[in-house]
Amino acid sequence: MYGADPNDPHPMAGFPQICFIRNTVTNPNIIIGDYTYYDDPEDSENFERNVLYHFPFIGDRLIIGKFCALARGVKFIMNGGNHKIDGFSTYPFQIFGNGWDKLALQPSDFPYKGDTVIGNDVWIGYEAVMMPGVHVGDGAIIAAKSVVVNDVPPYTIVGGNPAKCIRQRFTDEVIKTLLSVAWWDWEIEKITRNLEKIVAADLDALLKCE
Numbered sequence: 001m002y003g004a005d006p007n008d009p010h011p012m013a014g015f016p017q018i019c020f021i022r023n024t025v026t027n028p029n030i031i032i033g034d035y036t037y038y039d040d041p042e043d044s045e046n047f048e049r050n051v052l053y054h055f056p057f058i059g060d061r062l063i064i065g066k067f068c069a070l071a072r073g074v075k076f077i078m079n080g081g082n083h084k085i086d087g088f089s090t091y092p093f094q095i096f097g098n099g100w101d102k103l104a105l106q107p108s109d110f111p112y113k114g115d116t117v118i119g120n121d122v123w124i125g126y127e128a129v130m131m132p133g134v135h136v137g138d139g140a141i142i143a144a145k146s147v148v149v150n151d152v153p154p155y156t157i158v159g160g161n162p163a164k165c166i167r168q169r170f171t172d173e174v175i176k177t178l179l180s181v182a183w184w185d186w187e188i189e190k191i192t193r194n195l196e197k198i199v200a201a202d203l204d205a206l207l208k209c210e
Helices: 172-181 188-193 195-199 203-207
Strands: 018-020 030-032 037-039 062-064 075-077 116-118 156-159 164-168
Touching: 172 203, 188 195, 195 203
Parallel strands: 030 062, 062 116
Antiparallel strands: 018 037, 156 164
């Protein structure tokens, strides 16, 4: 046996609140890596309800890497939630028509922050919110109920509203090495053989994995 089946939406028998969401997401602009799970006792398969203002005509993507742990109620605010902010009013008159559509605004008139990208082995806590276009590095941890408005470096713990750095998990040198090792890209057989080293903090042992 080489771990859980990444193609099984509910890899824990009798515990449907855990879902490998790569198997249940249908939006082509939401890309999920293997073994990333969403934990929610209320329909864990419907992760897409947490991706808000994600309109296809805008074209932005939500990209989440492998082996991520997403707690209940996490939210991803996408670029479709933005309003035009360089004028005196931010009210979207044009969407209601009846003469107000004379504004004829174009998508390029609205703020656009690009794709939202979550790295590998990221833990996002209960009801955390990711704002449009943020990039969260590999191995990062987002504290519960945080609002992430800026990029999060790899292996960094952030929390609060707006989320700020609490601490870096390891030294710069160790982080650089971990990113080069990128264990999440190993074959699952190799990961399974070396689980104890992956979850420990002995870098020399990790570097000797075969």
